[in-house]
Amino acid sequence: MKLLSIKNLDLENKKVFIRCDFNVPLDEDKNISDDRRIRSALATINYCLDRDCSIILASHLGRPKGEFNPEYSLEPVAKRLHLLLKRDVILAKDVVGEDAKQKAQDLKCGEVLLLENLRFEEGETKDDEALAKELASMAEVYINDAFGVSHRAHASVHGITKFFDAEHKAAGFLLDKEINYFGKIVNNPTRPFAAIVGGSKVSGKLEALINLLPKVDKVFIGGGMAFTFLKQMGYNIGASLVEDELLEEAQCIMDKAKELGVKFYLPVDVIVAEKFSENAVSKIVTAQEIPDDWMGLDIGPATVRLYREALNDVQTILWNGPMGVYEMDKFARGSSKVAHFVADSYATTVVGGGDTADLVQRIGLDEDMSFISTGGGASLELLEGKLLPGVEPLMVKKDA
Numbered sequence: 001m002k003l004l005s006i007k008n009l010d011l012e013n014k015k016v017f018i019r020c021d022f023n024v025p026l027d028e029d030k031n032i033s034d035d036r037r038i039r040s041a042l043a044t045i046n047y048c049l050d051r052d053c054s055i056i057l058a059s060h061l062g063r064p065k066g067e068f069n070p071e072y073s074l075e076p077v078a079k080r081l082h083l084l085l086k087r088d089v090i091l092a093k094d095v096v097g098e099d100a101k102q103k104a105q106d107l108k109c110g111e112v113l114l115l116e117n118l119r120f121e122e123g124e125t126k127d128d129e130a131l132a133k134e135l136a137s138m139a140e141v142y143i144n145d146a147f148g149v150s151h152r153a154h155a156s157v158h159g160i161t162k163f164f165d166a167e168h169k170a171a172g173f174l175l176d177k178e179i180n181y182f183g184k185i186v187n188n189p190t191r192p193f194a195a196i197v198g199g200s201k202v203s204g205k206l207e208a209l210i211n212l213l214p215k216v217d218k219v220f221i222g223g224g225m226a227f228t229f230l231k232q233m234g235y236n237i238g239a240s241l242v243e244d245e246l247l248e249e250a251q252c253i254m255d256k257a258k259e260l261g262v263k264f265y266l267p268v269d270v271i272v273a274e275k276f277s278e279n280a281v282s283k284i285v286t287a288q289e290i291p292d293d294w295m296g297l298d299i300g301p302a303t304v305r306l307y308r309e310a311l312n313d314v315q316t317i318l319w320n321g322p323m324g325v326y327e328m329d330k331f332a333r334g335s336s337k338v339a340h341f342v343a344d345s346y347a348t349t350v351v352g353g354g355d356t357a358d359l360v361q362r363i364g365l366d367e368d369m370s371f372i373s374t375g376g377g378a379s380l381e382l383l384e385g386k387l388l389p390g391v392e393p394l395m396v397k398k399d400a
């Protein structure tokens with residue numbers, strides 16, 4: 001997929017609107033606990049600054065429900081940007097109100113303005129045309145570098161693109177990298193190609209699994225979703241997470257894998273606990289011997305060894321979803337072990353999904369992966385084979 005490139009834009013001295021994804025985690029004191037999303041946007045911002053642009057940055061943060069709420073102000077983001085860019089960042093008091101409009105109008109070359117949280121405007125998540133038009137009216141050029149929200153048809157990622165022609169809009173470096181990396185991995189991987197899929201539910205990843213099956217050589221299942229498959233295979237899964245309405249789907253996936261010659265791996269042992277708690281009594285059991293009323297919260301050591309063995313010859317690994325309840329130390333071991341051998345492997349390793357990126361970061365292995373996607377939902381929709389609403393308007397049209 002070829003996207004309109006920032007490199008083909010005439011940016012010299014232009015006023016540029018850059019939609020970023022600054023939706024960063026904040027602690028209770030409003031400190032940014034992980035600024036990866038902000039740092040990922042710097043390449044595009046600096047490229048524009050080098051061309052003497054005046055820059056209007058826009059992002060959402062959290063879910064403020066369409067009205068001003070100081071809890072969700074982008075002030076911490078403005079401070080961090082100031083440190084990272086080593087220049088002043090002007091923070092507007094609103095999104096398309098008087099203050100923002102005036103500041104945007106007065107903006108000079110080399111200056112950076114950050115609009116307040118886009119979701120203070122009700123129209124943002126509704127892809128409201130009037131809001132999109134107001135945002136568009138602030139700048140001469142539009143750049144989308146917000147991969148994490150490009151699967152949403154929102155005013156600042158979708159509606160706004162209608163107001164710029166192909167010479168005045170483009171994908172930023174981050175968006176372009178994400179789309180191309182995923183495209184290359186999924187459509188032209190070095191083989192053998194393995195997908196490790198975990199997380200809570202089959203339902204959230206069903207489409208992605210179905211789309212991946214014809215493309216991969218091996219699939220490794222972990223996390224809560226494994227139990228729907230194990231139940232369908234006739235095992236007692238006790239009180240583990242299960243989606244009974246998807247048992248048939250689970251069977252179809254396993255049948256399809258067999259038909260396509262894809263090696264389909266399920267946990268052979270699990271860590272079970274009496275309740276969903278860090279302090280619960282827990283033990284290792286084989287997948288065949290999960291006691292009634294106990295729930296499986298992590299993959300067991302034999303599964304870790306099996307997965308490591310089977311991943312040995314793999315050249316490309318795509319990993320989406322933790323192997324267990326990694327937020328609790330007691331059930332984080334499976335995910336941590338898998339993260340270590342994925343990081344140590346010589347394969348191209350791509351980590352997608354907010355939780356998986358988070359866990360890899362927590363154990364300090366983010367530098368050892370080939371690529372970590374900044375977008376959870378967006379990367380999943382790409383894997384499902386969908387065209388993202390924020391990306392489609394930025395594709396190079398064949399007849400153009």
Ligand code: AMP
Nearest residue numbers: 199200201223224296297321324325326
């Ligand atoms: P997802 O959003 O579908 O990627 O799921 C991520 C969540 O799945 C994490 O919060 C994990 O705690 C949770 N999870 C992983 N394994 C299990 C399990 N065996 N039982 C319940 N939840 C799980």
